[in-house]
Every structure is written in structure tokens, then in C-alpha cells.
Amino acid sequence: MTNETIRLTQTVKGSGCAAKLAPGDLDRALCGLDLPVDPNLIIGLDRADDAGVYRISDDLALVQTIDFFPPMVDDPYSFGQIAAANALSDIYAMGGIPKTAMNVVAFPAKTLDIRVLRTIIEGGLSKMREAGVVLVGGHTVEDSELKYGLSVTGFIHPSRILTKRNLQTGDCLILTKAVGTGIISTAIKAGLVSPALTDKVTRAMATLNREAALTMQAFPVHACTDITGFGFLGHLAEMVVDSGHGAHIRAANVPFYPEALEWAAMGLIPAGAYNNRTFRGGFVDFGSGVAQRVQDLLFDPQTSGGLLIAVAAKAAEQLVDALKARGIESAAIVGEVVAAPIDRIIVE
């Protein structure tokens, strides 16, 4: 083996959550399937949320999710951390506590040194430890392209589940991480990103949504989701449509990486962003002051993005302050939930 630095992103076509199957394709695959029925299944495929929830007893339910994807950064350890943080995020977005995890791995053993896999899993383990999660097993297949992630199981109280579909009129919408990681990942692949920015974005993607989830427990939160492959507006559209409400977003208040805006203008936009726009753009009305590059940024697929929290307006400022006090610097109120027009997101 040479000592040449491996650039994981050069070995794959798609990056991170930008590699997600287009939402329209997924709907076509799943629509109309005959699903098994069980009265204890609280949240399943029929009302897809961040994670599935199955009731064990009146005060305990299992919350389960799986997430894996190709690398969006070059460093194996960081990739492992980000993939794990991203998978754990779905549990946090539901209001649950993750408990156990299994590795999901596709590895090109013919072209990559097996030590790379070890380093990736070490990265994943570091995040599992931080989350208080035990690794109970895993499954590895040989594949032409590297993929890694986790299947995670957690606990949740059946009456304290935070879904996407409970937006209330007047709620403030809070986002906890800056958007633009899909565009920056594309620019990383293009070799345009400085080591300092790569480091900053890598750390943000590897940051667990645990602190944000713990912080919001003390506030009147009505709904929550995490921002991943469908982008900020794609995930918000799901919340709005599932809840039968509308939303007003102030684009200038959405936290973002300034560099991503420049690269968006230069066309370094992942294909996933265009898919998101094609599929969810119909729910969104942009004001004339919202530049194309900003629109692109709001549809940019995120890897291990932040939580999007709907909280009663009177508590919103306090929640942002509490999040900031816990080190979640990007947290900001980005808009509000309105009663009408329903199924519309107005971005100004």
C-alpha cells in the first residue's frame, strides 16, 4: 500500500444524503403495497415519519430507523462519524432515546484497503459512545461502491412521540444547523473547498442532534423532523402537507454557509437538489426578492442536518436561547406556521 491519502468521495457517484432516491420514485415504489397490520404499530410506512414506532406497553415503545449512504467527505473516520450521527438523528427527531445500533456496510474490498473500513467503524463507534448507544451487530456486503450507516433502535414514551404532522397555527419554526452541506460536499468533490471549511462542515455534520433533542424536551414543541436528503423545503413541505397547514419562511433568517451560496451560483449543486425542487417545488412560492442561488440552497439535500422544530410562539425565543446556551450556535427562528393557505410554503 502507498501512503497516498485516500479521497473517499472520488470513489463514488453520489454523496451522502444527496444519494437518496428521488422522492417521486420512492412513492411510486411504495404506493399501494399491501402492508401487514398490527394494532401496536403506532407509526409505520402508511404515515411515513422519521422513524417507525411500535408500542410494547402503555409507557414504552420501540422507535426504529435505518440510514446509510456513500461517503460525502474524504476522511474515513469522519465519514463514519457523520453516517452514525445522521442515522441517530431520526430517533432524536421523534423525541426518542437511541439504545442499540447495527452497522450496515457495503464495501469494495477489491479496491479499498480493509483498514479503511475499520477506521470508518471506529468513527461510527465514537458517535455511538457519545449517544450512549451499544453496537449489537451488523451486516456487510461486498459492493462496487462504499456505503456505511446504522440501523438504530431506541425507546420512546408512546404519548410523547414528536411527529411531522402536528404543526399548530402560530407555531414558530426553529432550525438548529446551517444548510448548504450538499453543495459544499459537491464542491469538496470538485476539490474547491479549503481545509478549514471542510473541517468546519465535517464537524457540523458529525454533531449529534442529541443536545437539541434534550433541550426541546422542556418546551411546548408540537412537531419535529430532521433535515436530510429532501432539503429544508422538502422536509418542511412534508410537515406542512401532513399537518394541513401552511408556512411563512424568511429566507434571510435561515442559517446557511455563505460559501455554499457562491458555489450554488456556479452550478455546484447536487442532482438531489433538483429532484427535491421538481418533487416539492409545487408547494413553494418564492417572493421576487429570493435569488435563484438562495432557492437552490433551500432545496439542497443535507447530510446529518439539523432539527426543524415547531414550537409554540411564546416559547420560541427562549428555546433558541436555550439551544445557543447548549452550544447550538446556528439555531434560529426561520418562519412560522399559518392556518392558510394550506399546503403552501411562502418564502420571502
Place this chain on the structure above:
Amino acid sequence: MTNELDCRGLACPAPVLQIKDLLEKAAPHALTVLVDNEAAWQNVSRLLEYHNFQVSTERQGSEFRVVATGKEGGNAPERRSAAPAVKKGESGEKKILVMVGTDRMGHGDDGLGGKLLMSFLKTLKEMGPDLWRLVFINSGVTLTAEGSEAVPILQELAGEGVQILVCGACLTHFNLLHKKKVGETTNMLDIVTGMQRADSVVTI
């Protein structure tokens, strides 16, 4: 000089990088690019528009033929060689870049300085179409943020087509990134490129 690039079969960001490379090396005045997927088409169009080309597309089945012709002499904004020939706009007016690096004008009395700067910004429109860009750096960025009485003045200028660029690092420094009400966030490369393209730079 016409260039044709075949980027069919390439996934993003490869087509954008190939074009970027060609623009930097050959500085073509016109360019045709073939791509075979929608994301590449959109990305290629954005890059060419970013470099001030006039862009049109012919769609042939699943293939896109993107034709870029030169606007303003057709050169990329950051190309040094482009600077002397393309400075004048099409109607012959000058490009004036005003650099605002402070929240007050002149030295002596700060209250007076603040008022003078507001008056300066209001009067800037007298430059007419020659006023091209306003760049805000250091404490100047506070003028673009929530609560500043300069915001409506700048919004009016922006409405008239004046480009308002606000230093992102400065906004971050003053913790105003999310309070900016007018203008686009910019970086030092944009600022330096803008200075180079301008006919004159006025610094306050």
C-alpha cells in the same frame, strides 16, 4: 472562436469543472456544451450565467445542447485579461463601485458622521446608471441589518438594479448573519474581482 464540449455521461460536478477549466485556459467568447441529464444541464447553465454568458438550450430527447454566447464581451468575471476591454457597459456608462467600510462618514463627531452617511447613501442615486455596486465591509455591514435606517434606502437602490454585496465574514463577526435585510452575502474574492472590474472605486 467557438468551443464545443461533450460532457455526456459525466456526473456532477464533472461537467461544471470541465467548463470552468476551459474558461480559465481559453477564455472563449462562445461555447456549446452537450450534457445528458437535467441536473448537469441546470448546473452548466448556472455556471455560464455566472460568467456573464447569454445562455440558451436546445433539448433533444434526453440530451441538452447548451449554447452560451458572450455578454459584455463574453469573458469570465475573474479573468484578468477581460478587465481592460469589457469595463464599459453596453450603453457606455461607467461602473462605479462604492466601498462602505464604516457606519459613519468622516471623523470628529460620530453622531454627525452617522447622519452624513445616511445622507450620502440617499444621495448616491444621483450617480444614476453609473452606480454599479455597493460593497459593505467591517462595521459598514451593520447598515444592511435589521434596525438600521439605511435598509429602506438600500432596498430602493437594489430595486433599481444596484448590486449590494455584504461581507459574510463581517456579518459573522458582528453576529448579524441572520439579521441582514438587504443585499447578497459576499466574500473577499468577489470584492477583489469587483474592484478589478469597476472603472472607479469610491471608498468611504
